[in-house]
Amino acid sequence: SYVLTQPPSVSVPPGQTARITCGGKNIGSRNVHWYQQKPGQAPVVVVHDDSDRPSGIPERFSGSNSGDTATLTISRVEAGDEADYYCQVWDISGDQVFGGGTKLTVL
Amino acid sequence: QVTLKESGPSQVKSTQTLTLTCTVSGFSLTRDAACVSWVRQPPGKGLEWLALIERDDVKKYRTSLRTRLTISKDTSKSQVVLTVTNMNPGDTGTYYCVRGDTRFSAYDSWGQGLLVTVSS
Numbered sequence: 001s002y003v004l005t006q007p008p009s010v011s012v013p014p015g016q017t018a019r020i021t022c023g024g025k026n027i028g029s030r031n032v033h034w035y036q037q038k039p040g041q042a043p044v045v046v047v048h049d050d051s052d053r054p055s056g057i058p059e060r061f062s063g064s065n066s067g068d069t070a071t072l073t074i075s076r077v078e079a080g081d082e083a084d085y086y087c088q089v090w091d092i093s094g095d096q097v098f099g100g101g102t103k104l105t106v107l
Numbered sequence: 108q109v110t111l112k113e114s115g116p117s118q119v120k121s122t123q124t125l126t127l128t129c130t131v132s133g134f135s136l137t138r139d140a141a142c143v144s145w146v147r148q149p150p151g152k153g154l155e156w157l158a159l160i161e162r163d164d165v166k167k168y169r170t171s172l173r174t175r176l177t178i179s180k181d182t183s184k185s186q187v188v189l190t191v192t193n194m195n196p197g198d199t200g201t202y203y204c205v206r207g208d209t210r211f212s213a214y215d216s217w218g219q220g221l222l223v224t225v226s227s
Contacts, residue, residue, distance in 0.1 A: 001170060033213035035154075042203060042220055043154065048213035086154055090211050094167045096144065096156035 002091040004099035011105040018074040020102045022087030025068060030089045032070040034063055037101075038083045046085075047072060074104070082106045109133035111143075111204045111218035119194050121227045129187040129204030129218060136182050137162060140208045143187045145178065148220075149200040157202075159210055160187060167210065199225045 005023040012018045022032060032050050035043035045054055047063035050070065060075045074081055087099040115127040127145070134141050144159040158168045158178040168176045177190045191198060201222045205214035 031211060035214075037154075042217035043214075044217070045213045045215055048215075054213075054215065088154075088156075088213070093170055095170055096146075096159070096210075098154040098156065101153040 001093060001095060002089070002097050004087055004089065004097055006085075006087060006099040006102045008100070009103045009105065011107055012077050013107045014077055014079060016077055018077050018081070018104055020072045020074075020085050020087075020104065022070040022072070022099050023068055024070075024089065027068055027070050027089065028066045030065075032063065032065050033088045034061075034072045035086045035088065036081075036083045037086065043086065077104075077106055079106050109206060109216040111206060111216055113202060113204050113218045113221040115202075115221055115223070117222060118224050118226065121195050121225060123194050125189075125191040125194050125198070125223060127189045127191075127202055127204075127221065127223075129189075131185050131187065131204075131206070134206070136180050136185060136187070142207045142210050142212065143180070144205050144207070144214065145187075145189045146203045146205055146214070147198075147200045148203070149197075152200075155200075157191075158189060161210060194225045196225045196227055199223065 034047040036046045037043040046061045050065040051063040062073045084101045086101045142161045145157040160178045175192045180187045201220040203220045204218040206216040207214045
Protein backbone atom coordinates (compact mmCIF):
# COMPACT_ATOMS: atom_id res chain seq x y z
CA SER A 1 0.00 0.00 0.00
CA TYR A 2 1.05 3.57 -0.64
CA VAL A 3 2.87 5.31 2.21
CA LEU A 4 3.17 9.04 2.94
CA THR A 5 5.98 10.16 5.23
CA GLN A 6 5.89 13.42 7.18
CA PRO A 7 8.33 14.75 9.79
CA PRO A 8 6.79 14.40 13.25
CA SER A 9 7.50 18.01 14.13
CA VAL A 10 8.58 21.35 12.69
CA SER A 11 9.41 24.41 14.77
CA VAL A 12 9.78 27.97 13.53
CA PRO A 13 9.87 31.43 15.13
CA PRO A 14 6.96 33.74 14.40
CA GLY A 15 7.35 35.68 11.18
CA GLN A 16 9.51 33.01 9.57
CA THR A 17 8.61 30.42 6.94
CA ALA A 18 7.56 26.88 7.81
CA ARG A 19 7.93 24.09 5.30
CA ILE A 20 6.23 20.77 5.96
CA THR A 21 7.12 17.93 3.65
CA CYS A 22 5.17 14.87 2.59
CA GLY A 23 7.20 12.13 0.96
CA GLY A 24 5.88 9.36 -1.23
CA LYS A 25 7.01 7.41 -4.26
CA ASN A 26 6.35 9.56 -7.31
CA ILE A 27 3.94 11.68 -5.31
CA GLY A 28 4.36 14.35 -7.96
CA SER A 29 2.02 12.36 -10.20
CA ARG A 30 -0.78 12.55 -7.64
CA ASN A 31 -2.97 15.34 -6.33
CA VAL A 32 -2.05 16.19 -2.73
CA HIS A 33 -4.37 17.76 -0.18
CA TRP A 34 -3.29 19.37 3.09
CA TYR A 35 -5.29 19.70 6.32
CA GLN A 36 -4.75 21.73 9.45
CA GLN A 37 -6.04 20.37 12.75
CA LYS A 38 -6.04 22.39 15.95
CA PRO A 39 -6.52 20.70 19.34
CA GLY A 40 -10.05 19.53 19.93
CA GLN A 41 -11.20 20.50 16.45
CA ALA A 42 -11.93 18.73 13.20
CA PRO A 43 -9.38 19.15 10.42
CA VAL A 44 -9.74 21.92 7.85
CA VAL A 45 -8.39 21.78 4.31
CA VAL A 46 -5.81 24.51 3.74
CA VAL A 47 -4.49 23.44 0.32
CA HIS A 48 -6.06 21.08 -2.20
CA ASP A 49 -4.89 19.62 -5.48
CA ASP A 50 -1.24 20.39 -4.75
CA SER A 51 -1.44 24.18 -4.65
CA ASP A 52 -5.01 25.47 -4.65
CA ARG A 53 -6.25 27.38 -1.66
CA PRO A 54 -9.91 27.24 -0.52
CA SER A 55 -11.65 30.53 0.00
CA GLY A 56 -10.94 31.92 3.43
CA ILE A 57 -7.47 30.41 3.71
CA PRO A 58 -4.76 33.06 3.92
CA GLU A 59 -2.38 33.50 1.01
CA ARG A 60 0.42 32.67 3.46
CA PHE A 61 -0.47 29.00 2.88
CA SER A 62 0.86 27.52 -0.34
CA GLY A 63 1.69 24.11 -1.71
CA SER A 64 3.95 22.47 -4.25
CA ASN A 65 4.44 18.93 -5.46
CA SER A 66 7.19 17.37 -7.55
CA GLY A 67 9.08 14.12 -7.75
CA ASP A 68 8.85 12.27 -4.45
CA THR A 69 8.02 15.24 -2.23
CA ALA A 70 5.06 17.53 -1.71
CA THR A 71 5.53 20.61 0.45
CA LEU A 72 3.18 22.83 2.41
CA THR A 73 4.72 26.26 2.93
CA ILE A 74 3.44 28.68 5.53
CA SER A 75 4.91 32.15 5.18
CA ARG A 76 5.08 34.72 7.97
CA VAL A 77 4.09 32.13 10.53
CA GLU A 78 1.76 33.28 13.31
CA ALA A 79 1.01 31.81 16.71
CA GLY A 80 -2.44 30.83 15.41
CA ASP A 81 -0.84 28.53 12.82
CA GLU A 82 0.31 26.16 15.54
CA ALA A 83 -1.46 22.89 14.75
CA ASP A 84 -1.06 19.41 13.32
CA TYR A 85 -0.85 19.22 9.54
CA TYR A 86 -1.70 16.18 7.42
CA CYS A 87 -1.15 15.45 3.76
CA GLN A 88 -3.51 13.16 1.84
CA VAL A 89 -3.65 11.48 -1.55
CA TRP A 90 -5.87 9.01 -3.34
CA ASP A 91 -4.18 5.71 -4.10
CA ILE A 92 -4.86 3.51 -7.12
CA SER A 93 -5.81 0.73 -4.71
CA GLY A 94 -8.90 2.82 -3.92
CA ASP A 95 -7.66 3.80 -0.46
CA GLN A 96 -7.42 7.38 0.66
CA VAL A 97 -4.01 7.72 2.32
CA PHE A 98 -2.99 10.18 5.00
CA GLY A 99 0.49 11.05 6.12
CA GLY A 100 1.30 10.54 9.78
CA GLY A 101 0.98 14.23 10.55
CA THR A 102 3.38 17.02 11.49
CA LYS A 103 3.09 19.11 14.61
CA LEU A 104 3.95 22.71 13.87
CA THR A 105 5.27 24.62 16.86
CA VAL A 106 5.65 28.39 16.75
CA LEU A 107 8.57 29.21 19.01
CA GLN B 108 -24.34 25.72 4.06
CA VAL B 109 -23.07 22.15 4.13
CA THR B 110 -23.20 20.38 7.47
CA LEU B 111 -22.55 16.83 8.58
CA LYS B 112 -23.35 15.42 11.99
CA GLU B 113 -22.30 12.06 13.38
CA SER B 114 -24.44 10.11 15.80
CA GLY B 115 -24.13 6.76 17.50
CA PRO B 116 -22.96 5.17 20.74
CA SER B 117 -20.06 6.65 22.64
CA GLN B 118 -19.14 3.27 24.10
CA VAL B 119 -19.24 -0.28 22.82
CA LYS B 120 -17.82 -3.55 24.08
CA SER B 121 -15.30 -5.77 22.34
CA THR B 122 -16.77 -8.03 19.63
CA GLN B 123 -19.86 -5.82 19.30
CA THR B 124 -20.87 -4.09 16.08
CA LEU B 125 -20.68 -0.31 15.88
CA THR B 126 -23.28 1.55 13.83
CA LEU B 127 -22.65 5.22 13.09
CA THR B 128 -24.99 7.59 11.29
CA CYS B 129 -24.02 10.75 9.44
CA THR B 130 -26.89 13.16 8.80
CA VAL B 131 -26.09 15.69 6.10
CA SER B 132 -27.68 18.97 5.06
CA GLY B 133 -26.94 21.63 2.50
CA PHE B 134 -26.42 19.14 -0.31
CA SER B 135 -28.13 16.14 -1.82
CA LEU B 136 -26.74 12.60 -1.66
CA THR B 137 -28.36 11.85 -5.01
CA ARG B 138 -28.38 15.04 -7.06
CA ASP B 139 -25.13 16.72 -6.18
CA ALA B 140 -21.58 15.66 -6.92
CA ALA B 141 -20.80 14.41 -3.48
CA CYS B 142 -18.69 11.71 -1.96
CA VAL B 143 -19.13 11.02 1.74
CA SER B 144 -16.38 9.28 3.65
CA TRP B 145 -15.69 8.17 7.18
CA VAL B 146 -12.34 9.02 8.74
CA ARG B 147 -11.25 8.06 12.24
CA GLN B 148 -8.56 9.27 14.60
CA PRO B 149 -7.31 7.26 17.58
CA PRO B 150 -6.58 9.40 20.64
CA GLY B 151 -3.36 11.35 20.13
CA LYS B 152 -2.75 9.79 16.73
CA GLY B 153 -3.23 10.54 13.05
CA LEU B 154 -6.09 10.35 10.60
CA GLU B 155 -7.22 7.08 9.04
CA TRP B 156 -9.65 6.83 6.14
CA LEU B 157 -12.19 4.02 6.45
CA ALA B 158 -14.77 4.05 3.65
CA LEU B 159 -16.56 6.18 1.09
CA ILE B 160 -19.80 6.17 -0.83
CA GLU B 161 -20.42 8.18 -3.97
CA ARG B 162 -23.54 9.68 -5.52
CA ASP B 163 -24.02 6.67 -7.81
CA ASP B 164 -23.69 4.34 -4.80
CA VAL B 165 -20.15 3.23 -5.61
CA LYS B 166 -18.49 2.12 -2.37
CA LYS B 167 -14.83 1.84 -1.43
CA TYR B 168 -13.32 0.41 1.75
CA ARG B 169 -9.98 0.59 3.50
CA THR B 170 -8.16 -2.47 2.26
CA SER B 171 -7.02 -3.61 5.70
CA LEU B 172 -10.52 -3.35 7.20
CA ARG B 173 -12.61 -4.37 4.23
CA THR B 174 -14.11 -7.45 5.87
CA ARG B 175 -15.36 -5.46 8.88
CA LEU B 176 -16.81 -2.36 7.21
CA THR B 177 -20.11 -1.65 5.50
CA ILE B 178 -21.19 1.77 4.23
CA SER B 179 -24.64 2.61 2.95
CA LYS B 180 -26.94 5.56 2.53
CA ASP B 181 -30.58 6.37 3.13
CA THR B 182 -31.33 9.17 0.70
CA SER B 183 -34.82 9.75 2.11
CA LYS B 184 -33.24 10.68 5.42
CA SER B 185 -30.07 12.30 3.98
CA GLN B 186 -28.01 9.84 5.99
CA VAL B 187 -24.89 7.79 5.47
CA VAL B 188 -24.41 4.80 7.75
CA LEU B 189 -21.18 3.00 8.63
CA THR B 190 -21.09 -0.33 10.45
CA VAL B 191 -17.93 -1.79 11.92
CA THR B 192 -18.11 -5.38 13.08
CA ASN B 193 -16.09 -7.14 15.74
CA MET B 194 -14.97 -3.97 17.51
CA ASN B 195 -11.85 -4.09 19.65
CA PRO B 196 -10.00 -1.54 21.83
CA GLY B 197 -7.79 -0.62 18.87
CA ASP B 198 -10.88 0.82 17.18
CA THR B 199 -11.23 3.47 19.88
CA GLY B 200 -11.13 6.95 18.44
CA THR B 201 -13.00 9.91 17.06
CA TYR B 202 -15.02 9.06 13.98
CA TYR B 203 -15.58 11.84 11.45
CA CYS B 204 -18.04 12.03 8.61
CA VAL B 205 -16.59 14.08 5.74
CA ARG B 206 -17.60 15.31 2.31
CA GLY B 207 -15.78 15.87 -0.95
CA ASP B 208 -16.95 16.44 -4.51
CA THR B 209 -15.47 13.14 -5.70
CA ARG B 210 -13.27 10.40 -4.32
CA PHE B 211 -10.28 12.33 -5.63
CA SER B 212 -11.26 15.62 -4.02
CA ALA B 213 -10.19 17.11 -0.74
CA TYR B 214 -12.63 16.84 2.14
CA ASP B 215 -14.10 20.31 2.21
CA SER B 216 -16.58 19.69 5.00
CA TRP B 217 -16.18 17.73 8.22
CA GLY B 218 -18.56 16.75 10.95
CA GLN B 219 -17.68 17.59 14.54
CA GLY B 220 -16.63 14.01 15.18
CA LEU B 221 -17.87 11.37 17.59
CA LEU B 222 -15.61 9.76 20.16
CA VAL B 223 -16.19 6.02 20.41
CA THR B 224 -14.53 4.03 23.18
CA VAL B 225 -14.27 0.27 23.01
CA SER B 226 -13.99 -1.60 26.29
CA SER B 227 -12.73 -5.15 26.62
